[in-house]
Amino acid sequence: MAPTSFQEPTDTHNHDHLVKSTDSQHPANLICTLCEKFYHLGWVAGTGGGTSIRDNDLVYLAPSGVQKELMKPEDIYVLSIAQQKDPKNRIYLRAPPSLKPSQCTPLFMAAFTKRNAGCCIHTHSQWAVLVTLLLETRPLNTNIFEINNIEQIKGFGKGFQKQGNLGYHDTLRIPVIENTPHEEDLTESLETAMDEYPDTYAVLVRRHGLYVWGETVHKAKTQAESLDYLFQLAVEMKKLGIPWLSDIA
Amino acid sequence: MAPTSFQEPTDTHNHDHLVKSTDSQHPANLICTLCEKFYHLGWVAGTGGGTSIRDNDLVYLAPSGVQKELMKPEDIYVLSIAQQKDPKNRIYLRAPPSLKPSQCTPLFMAAFTKRNAGCCIHTHSQWAVLVTLLLETRPLNTNIFEINNIEQIKGFGKGFQKQGNLGYHDTLRIPVIENTPHEEDLTESLETAMDEYPDTYAVLVRRHGLYVWGETVHKAKTQAESLDYLFQLAVEMKKLGIPWLSDIA
Amino acid sequence: MAPTSFQEPTDTHNHDHLVKSTDSQHPANLICTLCEKFYHLGWVAGTGGGTSIRDNDLVYLAPSGVQKELMKPEDIYVLSIAQQKDPKNRIYLRAPPSLKPSQCTPLFMAAFTKRNAGCCIHTHSQWAVLVTLLLETRPLNTNIFEINNIEQIKGFGKGFQKQGNLGYHDTLRIPVIENTPHEEDLTESLETAMDEYPDTYAVLVRRHGLYVWGETVHKAKTQAESLDYLFQLAVEMKKLGIPWLSDIA
Amino acid sequence: MAPTSFQEPTDTHNHDHLVKSTDSQHPANLICTLCEKFYHLGWVAGTGGGTSIRDNDLVYLAPSGVQKELMKPEDIYVLSIAQQKDPKNRIYLRAPPSLKPSQCTPLFMAAFTKRNAGCCIHTHSQWAVLVTLLLETRPLNTNIFEINNIEQIKGFGKGFQKQGNLGYHDTLRIPVIENTPHEEDLTESLETAMDEYPDTYAVLVRRHGLYVWGETVHKAKTQAESLDYLFQLAVEMKKLGIPWLSDIA
Numbered sequence: 001m002a003p004t005s006f007q008e009p010t011d012t013h014n015h016d017h018l019v020k021s022t023d024s025q026h027p028a029n030l031i032c033t034l035c036e037k038f039y040h041l042g043w044v045a046g047t048g049g050g051t052s053i054r055d056n057d058l059v060y061l062a063p064s065g066v067q068k069e070l071m072k073p074e075d076i077y078v079l080s081i082a083q084q085k086d087p088k089n090r091i092y093l094r095a096p097p098s099l100k101p102s103q104c105t106p107l108f109m110a111a112f113t114k115r116n117a118g119c120c121i122h123t124h125s126q127w128a129v130l131v132t133l134l135l136e137t138r139p140l141n142t143n144i145f146e147i148n149n150i151e152q153i154k155g156f157g158k159g160f161q162k163q164g165n166l167g168y169h170d171t172l173r174i175p176v177i178e179n180t181p182h183e184e185d186l187t188e189s190l191e192t193a194m195d196e197y198p199d200t201y202a203v204l205v206r207r208h209g210l211y212v213w214g215e216t217v218h219k220a221k222t223q224a225e226s227l228d229y230l231f232q233l234a235v236e237m238k239k240l241g242i243p244w245l246s247d248i249a
Numbered sequence: 250m251a252p253t254s255f256q257e258p259t260d261t262h263n264h265d266h267l268v269k270s271t272d273s274q275h276p277a278n279l280i281c282t283l284c285e286k287f288y289h290l291g292w293v294a295g296t297g298g299g300t301s302i303r304d305n306d307l308v309y310l311a312p313s314g315v316q317k318e319l320m321k322p323e324d325i326y327v328l329s330i331a332q333q334k335d336p337k338n339r340i341y342l343r344a345p346p347s348l349k350p351s352q353c354t355p356l357f358m359a360a361f362t363k364r365n366a367g368c369c370i371h372t373h374s375q376w377a378v379l380v381t382l383l384l385e386t387r388p389l390n391t392n393i394f395e396i397n398n399i400e401q402i403k404g405f406g407k408g409f410q411k412q413g414n415l416g417y418h419d420t421l422r423i424p425v426i427e428n429t430p431h432e433e434d435l436t437e438s439l440e441t442a443m444d445e446y447p448d449t450y451a452v453l454v455r456r457h458g459l460y461v462w463g464e465t466v467h468k469a470k471t472q473a474e475s476l477d478y479l480f481q482l483a484v485e486m487k488k489l490g491i492p493w494l495s496d497i498a
Numbered sequence: 499m500a501p502t503s504f505q506e507p508t509d510t511h512n513h514d515h516l517v518k519s520t521d522s523q524h525p526a527n528l529i530c531t532l533c534e535k536f537y538h539l540g541w542v543a544g545t546g547g548g549t550s551i552r553d554n555d556l557v558y559l560a561p562s563g564v565q566k567e568l569m570k571p572e573d574i575y576v577l578s579i580a581q582q583k584d585p586k587n588r589i590y591l592r593a594p595p596s597l598k599p600s601q602c603t604p605l606f607m608a609a610f611t612k613r614n615a616g617c618c619i620h621t622h623s624q625w626a627v628l629v630t631l632l633l634e635t636r637p638l639n640t641n642i643f644e645i646n647n648i649e650q651i652k653g654f655g656k657g658f659q660k661q662g663n664l665g666y667h668d669t670l671r672i673p674v675i676e677n678t679p680h681e682e683d684l685t686e687s688l689e690t691a692m693d694e695y696p697d698t699y700a701v702l703v704r705r706h707g708l709y710v711w712g713e714t715v716h717k718a719k720t721q722a723e724s725l726d727y728l729f730q731l732a733v734e735m736k737k738l739g740i741p742w743l744s745d746i747a
Numbered sequence: 748m749a750p751t752s753f754q755e756p757t758d759t760h761n762h763d764h765l766v767k768s769t770d771s772q773h774p775a776n777l778i779c780t781l782c783e784k785f786y787h788l789g790w791v792a793g794t795g796g797g798t799s800i801r802d803n804d805l806v807y808l809a810p811s812g813v814q815k816e817l818m819k820p821e822d823i824y825v826l827s828i829a830q831q832k833d834p835k836n837r838i839y840l841r842a843p844p845s846l847k848p849s850q851c852t853p854l855f856m857a858a859f860t861k862r863n864a865g866c867c868i869h870t871h872s873q874w875a876v877l878v879t880l881l882l883e884t885r886p887l888n889t890n891i892f893e894i895n896n897i898e899q900i901k902g903f904g905k906g907f908q909k910q911g912n913l914g915y916h917d918t919l920r921i922p923v924i925e926n927t928p929h930e931e932d933l934t935e936s937l938e939t940a941m942d943e944y945p946d947t948y949a950v951l952v953r954r955h956g957l958y959v960w961g962e963t964v965h966k967a968k969t970q971a972e973s974l975d976y977l978f979q980l981a982v983e984m985k986k987l988g989i990p991w992l993s994d995i996a
Binding site for chain 4: 647648649650653665666667716719720721722723724726727730731734735737738739740746
């Protein structure tokens with residue numbers, strides 16, 4: 001989507017200092033490192049997917065339509081949450097010349113504002129897509145992915161503002177929302193899913209991929225890895241006739 | 250195929266300056282970088298596949314029969330589109346000693362001359378081959394791959410000289426042509442497929458692989474990645490009994 | 499698990515010299531190199547899994563909850579086997595600030611004390627998990643993985659204090675124990691499995707992963723690779739209807 | 748196998764000059780580079796597999812039981828073909844201290860002496876093993892892998908001392924021999940298979956892996972890649988119900 005109406009920063013230097021740092025842990029550097037890693041995991045093929053990091057009031061965003069393994073800190077957008085009065089008219093503190101903001105922006109913002117997330121990752125992982133396709137198949141036809149009694153489930157927090165992680169016997173539940181032609185139009189159903197599943201750290205988008213977040217970059221990234229592990233396992237379980245839910249005491 | 254009749258460049262220095270550059274974005278450097286990446290994606294195993302970039306009138310080509318992950322800029326062929334009067338007698342501005350031009354050359358040229366492409370990629374991806382094998386199976390037995398309602402479809406342009414990309418509900422259609430013993434003999438049916446599908450950016454070759462192009466290196470590469478993603482997904486969907494076309498409104 | 503009661507080392511420098519070395523073969527360096535390799539093999543996604551090395555009396559351990567491909571030598575715990583009088587109250591010679599000891603610690607210790615292992619590796623490999631799921635399925639429902647007549651079986655030692663390796667016709671047997679909500683609670687059943695299968699170098703944990711060890715880092719690592727190879731092969735054999743045991747003379 | 752009777756080189760410097768070179772194309776360097784690449788392709792997990800290069804009379808061999816991705820030039824064995832009078836008593840020009848010669852040695856030597864190969868590669872690739880398992884299944888139960896009408900077949904030479912490569916419609920035939928408990932005992936049946944299939948560049952070993960060679964390192968490596976590609980494709984074709992042989996004119 002073209003940035004129909006965002007205000008140019010008035011600063012003549014385009015606030016490059018917001019994305020220039022020699023610290024590998026600076027959000028602008030970290031987004032590039034993460035996106036290159038995600039490329040090699042097959043999560044962001046063909047410019048799909050993206051990553052955003054929040055540092056207090058500032059949000060750093062990968063742009064639209066770039067090769068994710070080649071991204072550079074100067075490609076990063078920065079906005080201030082406090083300054084966003086009108087969701088139709090986003091104000092960027094820093095916008096790279098000749099790039100476009102990501103259509104994922106309002107979805108990342110939902111994770112930051114509704115859940116106080118520190119990082120949100122969007123993947124087009126084929127395992128995520130296949131899980132949503134399997135759930136769509138009759139007689140299942142459901143909008144929730146559920147799995148239990150797999151150790152990797154312990155890689156997820158119990159939920160927003162709750163202490164500790166899920167246990168081995170707990171059922172991990174990830175809601176599935178239907179895809180829309182324009183990615184921004186997912187925002188409402190994503191927010192609804194977040195309201196209906198107040199403890200979830202992720203939402204699957206049917207035939208599209210995954211949004212997953214965490215309080216920190218560490219948690220968002222490791223929860224993304226754990227979910228992808230579970231999705232791949234679930235697809236293989238399906239091929240082998242093994243159910244995703246079981247009755248182990 | 251041995252270069253039965255190509256004219257040696259008369260320049261004693263063999264026009265090495267055409268492939269020597271310290272700029273990582275120079276076509277001769279870029280072909281090497283891309284081919285190494287494609288090797289790790291499994292697209293060019295055993296010297297299969299190839300990549301060509303056009304820069305205005307000049308076309309840069311990977312040679313025949315080299316290990317694609319080890320290629321060097323000095324291995325690159327260069328020709329001028331304007332100087333090609335006779336397709337049976339290609340004139341190279343620069344030909345590396347002791348290598349052979351690629352049999353893919355006339356197929357790459359079709360993308361450059363008929364579609365004004367800036368880059369054309371040929372892969373032997375197993376997912377592409379498996380898709381053509383599945384399409385060959387009765388009762389399907391068809392020469393067109395079709396898929397819709399998958400987000401990654403948005404990674405493709407609407408077509409030659411058209412603005413914008415396909416939408417989520419659009420059906421992506423990739424024609425399939427039959428393989429021939431000599432790769433150059435594919436040229437006619439590739440051009441026919443390009444004529445019959447004037448908006449396609451790719452042609453599958455049955456039991457062989459894929460030709461995919463784009464206006465720029467960026468677009469050719471990201472369309473190649475998106476197609477491979479869709480072919481792999483399609484094979485997995487087939488294993489799980491999920492149809493490639495669906496009726497989502 | 500939080501370190502409910504471990505004694506802080508009294509040394510003000512926190513015994514950093516125990517994990518600082520320019521020798522790439524020092525256990526603290528080697529654990530980091532191995533864990534990064536295991537991350538790329540998919541064995542330790544999302545902070546899962548771990549590795550521990552014993553050097554005479556000293557045991558080096560990866561901490562809990564870290565991204566395994568990013569680990570640094572200063573993240574490593576060190577304890578002395580001789581000083582461990584009370585399993586409920588582990589004494590660390592060196593503990594990194596702001597990290598937690600791994601819940602795997604008592605399981606690694608079992609390999610070191612009962613089998614005199616020099617290294618123990620814990621993976622969440624999906625192939626290991628799928629094998630335990632297939633074994634759980636009726637009518638199999640068993641707690642032992644068995645395979646024979648595959649060359650890679652020769653990658654395993656005959657057993658504790660025995661000379662030489664398994665032969666091609668030998669049946670490799672890996673016991674499976676049931677998972678528990680708290681990883682430390684696996685210790686008793688792991689030790690029981692080690693007693694019941696005195697020659698095994700590995701124990702599968704149902705719906706969880708694998709513990710595998712060896713007299714040396716080399717042996718633990720290569721046995722881990724060989725087992726993962728066999729688990730993946732076994733899953734593919736199952737998909738293709740090929741039995742794991744055969745009667746070849 | 749322990750080196751029961753090989754004669755120590757008398758040279759006090761152990762002929763280290765035979766494996767020390769700053770040239771990346773020197774056989775001792777090249778074996779290490781290739782083996783690291785093969786490790787990442789999954790061909791030599793857990794010390795399995797190996798590679799040998801012949802340079803005129805000299806044969807360079809990877810040792811037994813080492814981690815193939817960590818191998819160094821000083822680990823390489825060297826022998827002279829001319830000096831091998833007694834196959835039971837191999838004479839090494841250079842033997843690394845504290846390592847063992849590979850059991851694959853007589854099989855590599857068969858490729859060098861019977862086919863004048865310049866390089867021979869042994870893999871434990873799971874795709875190769877699965878193909879031999881599928882061929883063993885009734886009603887197939889055969890000792891020959893056959894596939895035709897796949898482009899990648901053109902990656903193989905027509906045969907020993909013949910010009911040119913196989914064509915697209917040609918049937919690639921790879922004989923399968925039965926595995927033996929001791930790798931050296933494969934030598935006779937490997938040589939028989941080479942005699943029965945005088946044009947083959949490879950022999951599959953049932954439930955074990957592959958031996959593949961070529962006139963040069965380039966040809967051995969690219970033929971190994973093409974074969975592995977075809978084995979993986981064949982396994983996927985089997986899963987999808989697509990036959991390996993077809994009647995395309």
